[in-house]
Amino acid sequence: MDTGKGALDAGRSLVIDRVDTFDSHTKGFRRDWWEAPIRNSILSRRELYTWAGEGGEVVRAQLHQEHELGRAYEEMAGFGPVWLIEYFEVRTDLRRRGVGHQALGQLSGLRPRRALAAFSAGVDEFWASAGWRACTRMDGDDYHSALFLST
Structure with missing residues (x-):
């Protein structure tokens, strides 16, 4: 199904699809993120999504259903479980x-009543530029990656 909003290039939309596994050998994606056995969504509370667009697969994501984060982050107090984006990757030649x-917008539309959260893994600028807000750990621990919450 084409749930694309906005343009990829010259009016092309992304097409999102839920999958059971990823091919860890697909060029342009980190192999170490996508080859682990846990990536098999059939046996876990995880959902895997892929987006097709210019030249084939362009984005991948792994979400964990109903993840609890409220005890560690001020902004999460009062929130119920969130959908945690454990992995989110744009194919290397299509970044920036x-x-x-565009893919995040589509993903948010799939879960309109549930907040999405993601640990930044060193790309705070990306999550902030998407309009997501950074969350503050209540214990002041700055060892972990920053957590961002969809707004």
């Missing part, structure tokens, strides 16, 4: 072209 933001 709006593809990731």
